[in-house]
Structures are given as structure tokens and as C-alpha cells.
Amino acid sequence: MSTRAPAVEARQLIKTYPGGVTALNGMDLTVGAGTVFGLLGPNGAGKSTTVKILTTLARPDSGAAKVAGHDVLRHPDRVRRAIGVVAQKSGADPVATGRENLLLQGRLYGMRGAAVQRRADELLDRFDLADAGTRQVKGYSGGMQRRLDVALGLVHRPEVLFLDEPTTGLDPEARTAMWDEIARLAGDEGLTIVLTTHYLEEADRLAERIAIVDRGRIVVEGTPDELKGELRGDAVHMELRTDADRAAVTAALTGLPGVYEVLAEGRRVSVRAEDGAAAVPVLLGALDRAGATVAAATVARPSLDDVYMRYAGRRFSEAEAADAQQTPATVAAGGAR
Numbered sequence: 001m002s003t004r005a006p007a008v009e010a011r012q013l014i015k016t017y018p019g020g021v022t023a024l025n026g027m028d029l030t031v032g033a034g035t036v037f038g039l040l041g042p043n044g045a046g047k048s049t050t051v052k053i054l055t056t057l058a059r060p061d062s063g064a065a066k067v068a069g070h071d072v073l074r075h076p077d078r079v080r081r082a083i084g085v086v087a088q089k090s091g092a093d094p095v096a097t098g099r100e101n102l103l104l105q106g107r108l109y110g111m112r113g114a115a116v117q118r119r120a121d122e123l124l125d126r127f128d129l130a131d132a133g134t135r136q137v138k139g140y141s142g143g144m145q146r147r148l149d150v151a152l153g154l155v156h157r158p159e160v161l162f163l164d165e166p167t168t169g170l171d172p173e174a175r176t177a178m179w180d181e182i183a184r185l186a187g188d189e190g191l192t193i194v195l196t197t198h199y200l201e202e203a204d205r206l207a208e209r210i211a212i213v214d215r216g217r218i219v220v221e222g223t224p225d226e227l228k229g230e231l232r233g234d235a236v237h238m239e240l241r242t243d244a245d246r247a248a249v250t251a252a253l254t255g256l257p258g259v260y261e262v263l264a265e266g267r268r269v270s271v272r273a274e275d276g277a278a279a280v281p282v283l284l285g286a287l288d289r290a291g292a293t294v295a296a297a298t299v300a301r302p303s304l305d306d307v308y309m310r311y312a313g314r315r316f317s318e319a320e321a322a323d324a325q326q327t328p329a330t331v332a333a334g335g336a337r
Ligand code: ADP
Pocket: 017, 018, 019, 021, 022, 023, 041, 042, 043, 044, 045, 046, 047, 048, 049, 050
């Protein structure tokens, strides 16, 4: 980690939207300079609201934040000069060419003459848009538009680049290309990248550090390996033939030797086990005695989904489905924290 001051420091951000939705509920965030930092969370977790506050597009109800050393509330103009923002929705003018978009953006930041022309050409080259640079943006593919969006965010050489859901809506090929692009950017001298994503794999691949956001706050933060490493043993996921009696299933599995976390929801039952493969027959037997028949079982090394489940008490995909009424049963048994 760099010895420079943090690129982002946010303390206890609270934001409630009209209508009473609490989007941020005590958001604390520190992003080291020169790192790629991932804000990972399901839809509605509060990632975009955090980015809006950090990029001076929204004000928190309370709390404080500094970006590139500048206070977002007291010196929003300084923050804006120090950051690049790639929003979910493209800011490019569809009837202008890629090059014209870059020139306009550069001029908005006070760049002039040959310098802005050079910068536009450099970015077109770099983002593999040199040939497309003289074509109208409306004819670009989704991946090309997204690359242009990132180039637009970089014109004025910002210290901190915010990428809000950079690959949402891209096909798998364009997504992989964008991942390579972001990984390359990360090597840029001193550039800090803050990216929000609801793709577990994206955060795992790109971010040096990840903060998992749930219901408007950070539930856990660390490197992907640290987070996964905190989970002992294997994850065993089982699918029952019919919906489980949650209490009965939990009681049947809790306390089995080498099994130390049980989560039952609907037909899905997950546990953590010291040795997943060895635990499967034991788990199947215990479930059978409790009257539950297992249709399928898988053993896996810990994933970020398991990390999310541990700290948020529900599966990522279920949180994405955004069922506000959901009240998952989480039972931590044995040595689990
Ligand atoms: P994410 O980016 O993680 O999907 P958001 O920050 O967009 O989450 O949203 C957090 C919560 O705030 C959600 O419940 C969302 O519906 C709500 N929200 C976001 N923007 C607005 C708005 N302009 N007005 C009212 N509610 C909003």
C-alpha cells in the first residue's frame, strides 16, 4: 500500500432520499492512493449513491468525505478537477465523432490547442478507437462506446477515476475486453480506480481491495484473498427436493463434527465444512433423518459469494432479487465468527 494520503476517505455518510429510502446508513470508506478498489454489492445497496457523493453530484445528509485530499462539500470544484467519472449512462454525444467528443471534453477542462489534439489521439490509440475516431459515436458497438466513455473520463489526467458499473450491459466478449482495459489502467502511474460492481467475478478479478456494501454500509473490507481466506474449509451447497423446514434442517446439521455454519433458505441449504467431500455423506444422512431429501450437492472452495453470505446473512443473488420481506435464517455454529 502506498504511503501517500488516501485517495478517498469517507466517514459516516448518511443519505435518505425523498420518500424515506435510506440509501446510505453510515458509509465509511478509505481507498489507498494508486490502488484499484471495488465497491461490491447487490443492486440497491447504495454504491451509486456513494459515488454520486464522492463525485460531488449529490450531498449527504450528514457525514464527511475527502477525495484526492479535497473536501467534497467545501471544495467540490477542486474535487471535480482531480477526478474522472464514468457514469453508468454514457455522457458521449452520439452525433459527434469519438475524436470530437474527446476534444470537447478536453476543452471543458481548459485544455487547448495542440495539447488537447495530442491527448485525444493518444486516448483513441490507447483504447483501440483510432480507426473509429472519425465516425459518429451512434454507430459504435456497446464495447466501443464504453471504451470511449473511459477515455473521456481520462482526458484531463485525473488522480482518481470512478467507474460506475463499467461492464453492465456488455456482452461477455466486450466485458472481458473491458476487464483487460481496466487492469491495464491500473498500471498507470499513480492512478486510483474506484469501481462499483454487482458482479462478484469482476470484483474478484480487478480489485486489489474490495468493500462489500449491503443496505447502505460496508459490511466487510479487504483483499479478495483475505476475505475468502477468512472462511475456513469448504462450502457445501445442497438443493432439497422440496422447501426445507428451516428450523428442523438447521437443528439437524448444527453441531455435526467438522460442520460449522448452516444457512437454510427455501430449497437451498449451505454449510461450511472442514472437509467438504467427507462431510457430504454425513450431511445427507442427517438431512434424511430430518425428513429432507437432497436432490443435488456441490462442494466448492470459498468464493466471494460465500463471503457476502457470511457478512450479509443472505446470498448475493437473493439480495439482487431485492425481496425486501426476506428474513433469512443464519445460524453460525462452532468456531465461526
Ligand atoms: P446501487 O448503486 O448499489 O444499486 P443506489 O445507490 O442506486 O444503489 O440505491 C440505493 C437505494 O436508494 C435503493 O433503494 C434505490 O432504490 C434508492 N435510490 C437511489 N436513487 C434514488 C433517488 N433518486 N430517489 C429515491 N430513491 C433512490
